[in-house]
Amino acid sequence: xxxxxxxxxxxxxxxxxxxxxxxxxxxxxxxxxxxxxxxxxxxxxxxxxxxxxxxxxxxxxxxxxxxxxxxxxxxxxxxxxxxxxxxxxxxxxxxxxxxxxxxxxxxxxxxxxxxxxxxxxxxxxxxxxxxxxxxxxxxxxxxxxxxxxxxxxxxxxxxxxxxxxxxxxxxx
Numbered sequence: 001x002x003x004x005x006x007x008x009x010x011x012x013x014x015x016x017x018x019x020x021x022x023x024x025x026x027x028x029x030x031x032x033x034x035x036x037x038x039x040x041x042x043x044x045x046x047x048x049x050x051x052x053x054x055x056x057x058x059x060x061x062x063x064x065x066x067x068x069x070x071x072x073x074x075x076x077x078x079x080x081x082x083x084x085x086x087x088x089x090x091x092x093x094x095x096x097x098x099x100x101x102x103x104x105x106x107x108x109x110x111x112x113x114x115x116x117x118x119x120x121x122x123x124x125x126x127x128x129x130x131x132x133x134x135x136x137x138x139x140x141x142x143x144x145x146x147x148x149x150x151x152x153x154x155x156x157x158x159x160x161x162x163x164x165x166x167x168x169x170x171x172x
Contacts, residue, residue, distance in 0.1 A: 003149045007142050015123065020040065020089075040053065055124065057116060079116065079151040087128070090128065098134040103157065110151070111151070114148050120146075126141040138154060
């Protein structure tokens with residue numbers, strides 16, 4: 001699907017660029033193992049509050065075997081998680097949120113417009129549209145494979161009580 005109201009000019013991006021690798025991303029995000037949804041950050045524009053990251057999709061993804069057998073498709077919720085992680089990375093890296101941990105606060109106007117398969121490079125672009133320090137961040141996002149829009153929407157991030165979460169024990 002053609003991309004209207006592009007956050008960035010996707011044709012100008014170099015997907016091999018890397019301004020932050022997985023180790024640098026981990027400095028700002030707590031997700032690990034199967035829940036890490038960013039491979040690298042390839043572009044940042046602090047003036048416009050824009051960030052672009054990539055997720056290289058492999059045959060080893062946890063969802064490949066069951067979604068869908070014989071025709072693996074990246075679940076839309078995982079695309080949204082990748083966008084949330086990109087927004088969180090950018091806000092935390094540049095101390096825009098004023099908190100130690102940002103959590104998923106909501107999604108609006110999300111549309112799935114294409115498919116993502118193993119072997120694809122999912123390019124995620126996000127633009128922070130509202131920042132209320134210590135309260136919430138709002139971003140619009142676009143997910144693209146090659147030159148096709150596969151997902152877009154708006155995402156909200158909210159502060160999470162890190163001190164309460166650290167002491168919490170997992171439910172049995």
